Amino acid sequence: MRQLLDRQIVDSVGRLVGKVDDVEFAVGDDGVAYVHALLSGPGVLGARVGGRAGRMLVLAAERFVTDRPMAPVRIPFALVERMDSAVRLRVPAEDLPASPVEEWLRRHVIARIPGAGRASG
Amino acid sequence: MRRLLAGTLGILSAVGGFVDIGDLVAASQAGARFGMAHAWVLLLGVVGICAYAEMAGRIAAVSGRAVFDLVRERLGARVALLNLLASYLVTVLTLAAELGGVALALRLATGVPYLVWVPVAGLAVWLVLWRMRFQLMERVFGLAGLALVVFAVALWWLPTDWAELGRGVLRPGDGGQGWGAYWFVAVALFASTVSPYEVFFFSSGAVEERWSAADLAAARSGVLIGFPVGGFLALALIATATVVLHPAGVSVTSLDQVATPVVVAFGAVGLAVAAIGFFAVTFGAALETGLSAAYAAAQYFGWQWGKRVRPREAARFHTVLLVSVLLGVLVLLTTVDPVTLTEYMLVVSAVVLPLTYLPILVVANDRTYLGDRVNGRWLNLLGAVFLLVIVAASVAAVPLAITTGLGR
Numbered sequence: 468m469r470q471l472l473d474r475q476i477v478d479s480v481g482r483l484v485g486k487v488d489d490v491e492f493a494v495g496d497d498g499v500a501y502v503h504a505l506l507s508g509p510g511v512l513g514a515r516v517g518g519r520a521g522r523m524l525v526l527a528a529e530r531f532v533t534d535r536p537m538a539p540v541r542i543p544f545a546l547v548e549r550m551d552s553a554v555r556l557r558v559p560a561e562d563l564p565a566s567p568v569e570e571w572l573r574r575h576v577i578a579r580i581p582g583a584g585r586a587s588g
Numbered sequence: 589m590r591r592l593l594a595g596t597l598g599i600l601s602a603v604g605g606f607v608d609i610g611d612l613v614a615a616s617q618a619g620a621r622f623g624m625a626h627a628w629v630l631l632l633g634v635v636g637i638c639a640y641a642e643m644a645g646r647i648a649a650v651s652g653r654a655v656f657d658l659v660r661e662r663l664g665a666r667v668a669l670l671n672l673l674a675s676y677l678v679t680v681l682t683l684a685a686e687l688g689g690v691a692l693a694l695r696l697a698t699g700v701p702y703l704v705w706v707p708v709a710g711l712a713v714w715l716v717l718w719r720m721r722f723q724l725m726e727r728v729f730g731l732a733g734l735a736l737v738v739f740a741v742a743l744w745w746l747p748t749d750w751a752e753l754g755r756g757v758l759r760p761g762d763g764g765q766g767w768g769a770y771w772f773v774a775v776a777l778f779a780s781t782v783s784p785y786e787v788f789f790f791s792s793g794a795v796e797e798r799w800s801a802a803d804l805a806a807a808r809s810g811v812l813i814g815f816p817v818g819g820f821l822a823l824a825l826i827a828t829a830t831v832v833l834h835p836a837g838v839s840v841t842s843l844d845q846v847a848t849p850v851v852v853a854f855g856a857v858g859l860a861v862a863a864i865g866f867f868a869v870t871f872g873a874a875l876e877t878g879l880s881a882a883y884a885a886a887q888y889f890g891w892q893w894g895k896r897v898r899p900r901e902a903a904r905f906h907t908v909l910l911v912s913v914l915l916g917v918l919v920l921l922t923t924v925d926p927v928t929l930t931e932y933m934l935v936v937s938a939v940v941l942p943l944t945y946l947p948i949l950v951v952a953n954d955r956t957y958l959g960d961r962v963n964g965r966w967l968n969l970l971g972a973v974f975l976l977v978i979v980a981a982s983v984a985a986v987p988l989a990i991t992t993g994l995g996r
Contacts, residue, residue, distance in 0.1 A: 473660045473668075475653070475890050482901075486660065486890030507890070516666045520673070552651050552658075552957055566904075569891070573903035576910075580718070583900040588721045 602814020610780030619829025624756030633781025688926025689870030729872030735865035
């Protein structure tokens with residue numbers, strides 16, 4: 468569990484997806500709890516951090532979404548290929564739900580600046 | 589041959605990355621007020637930053653992860669968030685001070701008021717970050733920053749009493765200004781030497797340039813030669829200020845005064861070379877602090893970051909970058925004096941130093957990331973002793989600043 472929380476999540480081609488901000492448990496037929504999904508997003512992170520800092524984080528992030536409370540990006544644990552210094556997924560980032568804040572900023576800010584489609588290297 | 593060239597360029601960028609507006613102001617002030625009495629602080633700072641930059645570079649090369657990417661895993665989400673907030677504020681404050689330095693250097697070269705140059709400098713910094721290749725950016729400004737060698741040359745040109753300088757190094761005194769002011773200047777100079785953003789940038793830059801374990805030797809020589817050469821430039825600033833400004837009883841409150849020694853030695857040509865040097869080191873540091881602020885945020889939250897991906901695929905990273913540069917410009921447009929801003933920035937930097945350096949020492953001893961390339965016993969001893977110095981500086985910074993009224 469401690470090995471999992473706060474780890475970097477990396478997709479199948481090395482892109483950074485987010486951190487493991489929280490995890491979701493399920494209980495199997497044998498009554499033993501297991502990690503069912505990884506959760507990533509400022510909503511769950513803020514809730515876990517708690518206090519004023521956590522609340523401010525949630526409020527700041529919720530400015531970018533319409534449906535509140537904001538849902539985290541949910542990654543089924545079955546998509547995890549292996550874990551070393553990061554949690555590596557067996558799928559590319561396109562196959563996962565996108566972060567709403569990233570989407571909003573891309574659409575309204577960054578993609579509007581000339582040259583946004585070309586890496587400077 | 590190509591490796592040798594790359595190594596040399598790595599050293600150059602370390603030199604350029606070391607000296608910034610903080611060093612220009614703090615070193616000059618130290619020399620003008622206390623002569624050579626703070627030379628030991630530079631030596632201490634250079635040894636410390638070499639040790640910690642080597643650790644940060646090794647962590648990046650072996651694990652492929654920037655140090656602050658790992659801070660959250662080691663310290664937990666809550667502590668790391670507070671660390672991020674403090675580091676971000678200090679880095680943006682530093683960015684503002686560097687932008688102010690760029691504007692002052694341009695004023696020195698053109699005579700046009702610096703406030704006119706502030707938005708221009710902000711836009712130029714952002715454009716370079718948006719479009720210029722990472723390595724090119726590092727090398728251009730690192731190389732141009734070497735123009736500051738003019739201060740060392742001036743020292744030979746001026747009628748310098750070398751024996752007197754040496755005595756000043758070996759027998760530090762408070763110069764009749766009080767030990768409170770002496771220690772305040774020592775803390776400010778120390779903070780300028782080991783600025784937190786230097787290691788932020790160094791470790792993230794190593795990941796951007798895709799260092800691997802094979803690059804460790806080159807990285808080490810870059811650190812062990814580049815930072816001491818940067819320290820030598822800062823020492824030259826102290827020494828020229830000691831020779832020219834100290835006897836005249838001038839206290840440095842502007843960038844013009846920092847340039848005075850080379851103007852005395854070489855006239856208008858000296859001023860032009862100094863202005864180029866000032867411009868290059870402050871502009872280079874503005875780029876580094878801007879990136880560092882965005883690196884810190886992106887690495888805490890796990891966002892895609894860096895200059896190697898298309899900006900539209902790292903929208904959050906580039907938004908933080910843009911906002912940070914804007915904040916820096918806004919701070920300056922309040923018409924706060926850039927030199928005063930630098931003095932405050934150094935005090936705040938000193939306070940947060942442990943937040944940057946402690947995690948490096950922790951991660952550099954973690955076998956899950958570094959395997960058998962963890963710190964050796966001697967490096968740990970050096971790191972621990974240096975950490976004590978950092979904590980002392982951090983604790984002393986605010987009381988010294990208040991009791992001495994920023995050292996005055």
